[in-house]
Amino acid sequence: MRFIHIADVHLGAVPDSGCPWSASREKEIWETFQKVVGLVKKEKIDLLLIAGDLFHRQPLLRQLREINYLFSEIPETQVVWMAGNHDYMKEDSAYRKIQWGENVHGFFSGQPEILYLSRLHTWVYGLSYEQREITERLYDSIRPNGKPGYHILLAHGGDEKHIPFGKEIAGGFTYVALGHIHKPQVIIPDRMAYAGSLEPLEKNDVGPRGLIYGQITGGEWAGGVSVKIQTGFVPIASRAYLPLEITIHSATTQLGLEQKIGEAIEQKGRKNIYLIHLKGFRNPDMEFEKEPLYRLGNVVEIKDDTRPCYDLDKLKKQQEGTLIGEYIRSFDGKEGAVEQKALYYGLQALMEPEL
Numbered sequence: 001m002r003f004i005h006i007a008d009v010h011l012g013a014v015p016d017s018g019c020p021w022s023a024s025r026e027k028e029i030w031e032t033f034q035k036v037v038g039l040v041k042k043e044k045i046d047l048l049l050i051a052g053d054l055f056h057r058q059p060l061l062r063q064l065r066e067i068n069y070l071f072s073e074i075p076e077t078q079v080v081w082m083a084g085n086h087d088y089m090k091e092d093s094a095y096r097k098i099q100w101g102e103n104v105h106g107f108f109s110g111q112p113e114i115l116y117l118s119r120l121h122t123w124v125y126g127l128s129y130e131q132r133e134i135t136e137r138l139y140d141s142i143r144p145n146g147k148p149g150y151h152i153l154l155a156h157g158g159d160e161k162h163i164p165f166g167k168e169i170a171g172g173f174t175y176v177a178l179g180h181i182h183k184p185q186v187i188i189p190d191r192m193a194y195a196g197s198l199e200p201l202e203k204n205d206v207g208p209r210g211l212i213y214g215q216i217t218g219g220e221w222a223g224g225v226s227v228k229i230q231t232g233f234v235p236i237a238s239r240a241y242l243p244l245e246i247t248i249h250s251a252t253t254q255l256g257l258e259q260k261i262g263e264a265i266e267q268k269g270r271k272n273i274y275l276i277h278l279k280g281f282r283n284p285d286m287e288f289e290k291e292p293l294y295r296l297g298n299v300v301e302i303k304d305d306t307r308p309c310y311d312l313d314k315l316k317k318q319q320e321g322t323l324i325g326e327y328i329r330s331f332d333g334k335e336g337a338v339e340q341k342a343l344y345y346g347l348q349a350l351m352e353p354e355l
């Protein structure tokens, strides 16, 4: 039995609102979701698990018709979804109004339920959020029913306000498909993992995003061979947020810096979104302008931690007897990183009071 586990698609989200690439991002989230359905079809995947927050907010009926249509294109695949804390199921939720296809199974209550997918010898356990926050440890009480078959738990949350749980909830389950944390992470190898958001949704979502592919074999119905599971992460997001650290030196000019950043963006991909971090020692009379740097690509943030590179020995001699000279002298023998930082900041304040 082969499955794909996704979570936190957040359809309808508009990442980096106000940035030039923002509108494309909203569209790309839908496109990547379509890509997953296409992959399911092409690879003849048996089971598609959606571990909550398929939508960023309450889905509209017309949006769910699109989803239902996409799922009707993969009739051989069983789809199991739950509502998470973002798209939690209200009394009048559109999730309850749509006539879902036969291959689509949702959890329609806030109480634990079990779905049996007979053709796949698979039991799927779960529930849907019916409010934004749930502090009860609802997953602690969900245990495999002991019947023959693969036992999969679909769970969303894991923090204080969203059904807290630990790795012990995996006890007895073949696989636990997690959602809510947007960074993909394995909690128990091949047993319990967060798929992460399908697309990165904000600048802290650094690194690749995608889906978890899994294969379960064995079982009593397969000649009594013991049950085995293998999983792997597959990046599928259309872009990534990438930190770009640039170290400058005393000879770096504005144009030189722009060229360096431009080349790095070219090399790492123009489609990605960059968080630029400037480090190193700049010429004391050099101040980098940020505005032109934002225009070099999809730049969402620029952090300038450069410091002026004063020639301390020369300065000390030149400023003998002045406040600046005394200030430098007061740091004699203090080589720690914190002291050095204080020295440079202080010097900057004394020497460039207009800043």
Ligand SMILES: [Mn+2]
Pocket (backbone or CB within 6 Å): 052, 053, 084, 085, 086, 156, 157, 179, 180, 181
């Ligand atoms: Mn969530």
